[in-house]
Amino acid sequence: MSVVGVDFGTLHSKIGVARNRGIDIIVNEVSNRATPSLVAFGPKQRAIGESAKTQETSNFRNTIGSLKRLIGRTILDSDLEIEKKYLNATLVDVNGTVGTEVSYLGEKQTFSATQLVGMYLGKLRDITSNELKTGVSDVVIAVPGWYTDVQRRAIQDAASIAGLNTLRVINDTTAVALGWGITKTDLPESDNPRNIMFVDVGHSSMSVSVVAFSKGQLVVKSAAYDRHLGGRDIDFALLKHFATEFKTKYKIDVLSSPKAMFRLAVGCERLKKVLSANSEAPLSVESIMNDVDASSKLTREAYEELIASVLDRIAVPLQQALSESGLTLDEIDAVELVGGTTRVPAVRARIQEALGGKPLSTTLNQDEAIARGATFACAFFSPTFRVREFHVRDITHYPIKVTWERSEADPEEDTELVVFPRGNVIPSTKVLTFYRKGPFDIEAQYAEPSGLPGGINPWIARFTAKNVPVDTSGDLTCVKLKTRLNLHGVMSFESAYVEEVEEREEAMDVAAEGEAPKKKRVVKKIEVPFASFGASLDPSVLEQLKEQEAQMHAADKLVMDTEDRKNALEEYVYDTRGKLDDRYASYVQSSEKSKLLSMLQEAEDWLYSEEGEDATKSAYVSKLDGLKVVGDPIVARYREAEERPKVISQLRTSINEYFAQASSTDEKYAHIDEKDKTAVVEKCATIQKWLDDQIARQAERPKNEDPVLRSAEILKKREELIYFAIPILTKPKPKPVKVDTPNGTGTQTPQSGTQTPDPGAPPKGEEVPPPEMDVD
Numbered sequence: 001m002s003v004v005g006v007d008f009g010t011l012h013s014k015i016g017v018a019r020n021r022g023i024d025i026i027v028n029e030v031s032n033r034a035t036p037s038l039v040a041f042g043p044k045q046r047a048i049g050e051s052a053k054t055q056e057t058s059n060f061r062n063t064i065g066s067l068k069r070l071i072g073r074t075i076l077d078s079d080l081e082i083e084k085k086y087l088n089a090t091l092v093d094v095n096g097t098v099g100t101e102v103s104y105l106g107e108k109q110t111f112s113a114t115q116l117v118g119m120y121l122g123k124l125r126d127i128t129s130n131e132l133k134t135g136v137s138d139v140v141i142a143v144p145g146w147y148t149d150v151q152r153r154a155i156q157d158a159a160s161i162a163g164l165n166t167l168r169v170i171n172d173t174t175a176v177a178l179g180w181g182i183t184k185t186d187l188p189e190s191d192n193p194r195n196i197m198f199v200d201v202g203h204s205s206m207s208v209s210v211v212a213f214s215k216g217q218l219v220v221k222s223a224a225y226d227r228h229l230g231g232r233d234i235d236f237a238l239l240k241h242f243a244t245e246f247k248t249k250y251k252i253d254v255l256s257s258p259k260a261m262f263r264l265a266v267g268c269e270r271l272k273k274v275l276s277a278n279s280e281a282p283l284s285v286e287s288i289m290n291d292v293d294a295s296s297k298l299t300r301e302a303y304e305e306l307i308a309s310v311l312d313r314i315a316v317p318l319q320q321a322l323s324e325s326g327l328t329l330d331e332i333d334a335v336e337l338v339g340g341t342t343r344v345p346a347v348r349a350r351i352q353e354a355l356g357g358k359p360l361s362t363t364l365n366q367d368e369a370i371a372r373g374a375t376f377a378c379a380f381f382s383p384t385f386r387v388r389e390f391h392v393r394d395i396t397h398y399p400i401k402v403t404w405e406r407s408e409a410d411p412e413e414d415t416e417l418v419v420f421p422r423g424n425v426i427p428s429t430k431v432l433t434f435y436r437k438g439p440f441d442i443e444a445q446y447a448e449p450s451g452l453p454g455g456i457n458p459w460i461a462r463f464t465a466k467n468v469p470v471d472t473s474g475d476l477t478c479v480k481l482k483t484r485l486n487l488h489g490v491m492s493f494e495s496a497y498v499e500e501v502e503e504r505e506e507a508m509d510v511a512a513e514g515e516a517p518k519k520k521r522v523v524k525k526i527e528v529p530f531a532s533f534g535a536s537l538d539p540s541v542l543e544q545l546k547e548q549e550a551q552m553h554a555a556d557k558l559v560m561d562t563e564d565r566k567n568a569l570e571e572y573v574y575d576t577r578g579k580l581d582d583r584y585a586s587y588v589q590s591s592e593k594s595k596l597l598s599m600l601q602e603a604e605d606w607l608y609s610e611e612g613e614d615a616t617k618s619a620y621v622s623k624l625d626g627l628k629v630v631g632d633p634i635v636a637r638y639r640e641a642e643e644r645p646k647v648i649s650q651l652r653t654s655i656n657e658y659f660a661q662a663s664s665t666d667e668k669y670a671h672i673d674e675k676d677k678t679a680v681v682e683k684c685a686t687i688q689k690w691l692d693d694q695i696a697r698q699a700e701r702p703k704n705e706d707p708v709l710r711s712a713e714i715l716k717k718r719e720e721l722i723y724f725a726i727p728i729l730t731k732p733k734p735k736p737v738k739v740d741t742p743n744g745t746g747t748q749t750p751q752s753g754t755q756t757p758d759p760g761a762p763p764k765g766e767e768v769p770p771p772e773m774d775v776d
Contacts, residue, residue, distance in 0.1 A: 005374030079454030118161030175373030
């Protein structure tokens with residue numbers, strides 16, 4: 001299996017793969033290490049990632065970003081009001097979840113956020129497959145730790161739509177911690193762990209976690225978040241400032257035009273980066289709206305005043321994470337920064353101020369740490385990669401409770417229980433006990449709905465027990481219910497059963513006189529049939545969406561292939577026409593030139609006609625093939641004329657080399673039989689004569705006629721000579737043989753053409769005895 005980790009980001013995403021004994025962040029089709037998190041729709045096809053970014057300005061209403069912020073939400077979610085500031089597309093309800101309405105293939109269509117993320121993950125899959133030259137199916141996806149159960153399930157559904165199997169949905173700060181710790185060889189023992197605080201300020205949110213590291217493990221002690229504190233909030237503060245300035249300066253209302261807002265936002269992002277290293281920066285936006293070229297400038301001091309409200313919120317998650325960890329600042333050994341927004345000097349200063357002036361560290365790659373950690377997490381599942389043993393103990397961010405209706409037999413019974421409190425270890429299994437006489441229902445939901453993102457429904461799952469076995473004594477039946485908070489941070493009901501105790505007599509070989517047989521207590525589990533419902537998509541719906549995505553992917557590929565063939569035809573027309581009066585001029589006959597030029601003109605006229613503008617792939621292929629029937633012989637003559645002198649030179653060199661070796665009196669070739677050397681000389685002479693005759697024939701041939709001597713024939717003759725001469729000329733010398741002489745033992749070297757007697761052979765006329773055999 002391939003080992004792939006994905007950092008699913010709001011602005012862009014990164015892909016890590018394990019190879020070459022390490023983790024690589026791979027590049028996309030335009031050699032960028034980060035792929036824009038965008039999906040766009042057009043009249044013929046979809047554009048995803050880089051291609052969506054390219055046409056974002058011209059097609060902004062059909063280009064959807066912030067996919068990470070939309071998935072798992074409903075149209076009534078209050079957080080969407082914040083997201084609308086950063087979105088151009090129209091948000092609508094799609095089967096109970098938020099989605100978008102776009103113009104695709106010439107008509108209005110709607111897609112849910114889960115579908116959009118599935119499309120985007122499919123693009124990341126294709127990028128990875130192209131890089132690894134193999135199919136990709138298994139991935140680990142890093143998401144914000146504040147994602148709820150419904151959002152995590154939606155990510156898994158989106159991956160399934162893309163044909164991916166999610167081995168783990170990992171919290172992004174946990175991925176960062178794993179990437180930091182797994183490479184450390186000097187971690188202390190568990191009784192004295194090293195405590196590290198990780199602070200991630202990205203494009204749209206801020207995450208803080210405190211992690212204790214010891215040999216072979218990490219334990220997440222606490223985590224805190226601000227879901228709406230990131231680089232885009234700084235950009236938006238700048239956008240509002242300049243929009244106000246331009247209203248007075250240029251009499252234009254930027255906020256009234258989504259396209260103008262988009263152009264200004266791009267300029268504000270550039271200005272922010274310049275101010276990170278300079279005390280002043282210019283802003284210039286060409287044709288922002290109404291043909292106005294807007295410009296301004298800003299000092300760092302004024303900039304920091306504009307974003308003061310954003311900076312003031314930085315301390316809250318830092319202090320919360322520290323408080324919940326149970327540690328003091330002095331017990332924090334290091335503070336590691338990740339995320340692009342931590343490069344803003346004002347942000348770093350506020351972080352340090354909130355932590356009492358504690359030094360800040362940037363030993364990790366701030367942009368790629370999450371993807372690397374997610375890839376390490378994926379490697380744990382792979383049988384083909386050896387990874388250092390390292391245990392990860394993550395925690396849940398939101399407390400989960402179960403509720404039920406009070407039993408008629410017990411009016412004092414509680415009706416709810418917090419099963420997984422905030423900070424509960426992930427993964428974790430709990431067994432709940434209920435006393436019932438018949439079927440019953442249980443619901444799981446978040447215990448503190450006010451702490452959830454926006455208006456996300458606190459409901460998680462429902463359990464319905466059927467056919468509860470009746471206790472023989474008439475009492476209530478004790479039903480055990482197994483619940484699990486799995487590796488993805490998703491809660492589910494795993495099984496339900498009744499324990500039945502039996503006493504069985506133990507078999508005894510010899511019983512002591514008067515001793516009663518011993519009895520063994522055996523606990524037998526009887527499964528209770530049940531139904532469980534969660535927020536994941538129904539399997540039949542998921543299958544339909546997978547088929548729909550596969551069809552759209554195939555349609556996109558056909559459009560791209562068609563466009564490629566259209567471009568190939570257009571390129572052939574212009575390239576060939578230009579070369580007919582240039583490099584091909586000597587190799588084309590006048591009748592051929594007239595015919596080809598006429599065909600090229602006809603193809604060009606067809607290309608720019610209504611029919612040729614939107615033709616099928618086969619039509620473009622057919623047109624190009626027809627042109628090549630006439631054009632290819634001309635091109636072949638030119639290429640032959642260019643290539644022929646090179647291969648003639650190679651053949652001459654080989655002839656001269658082997659002729660010289662076969663004619664040499666050098667001791668190096670003395671052991672080779674003379675008749676073999678003569679055969680090489682004759683072979684060289686024969687091929688030399690053939691070459692001279694063919695060159696003479698070709699010289700009489702006009703350049704604009706097909707050649708009689710082709711490069712392929714010359715190369716074939718060279719191979720023929722090589723295969724004939726090499727075995728003869730590289731024949732090894734016979735090894736010297738020791739023989740007995742009248743004066744004692746000596747060494748006699750056999751001469752070429754003579755036969756050396758075998759010293760171990762019997763004298764002539766004597767019978768050779770059979771070899772002796774050892775018999776066991």
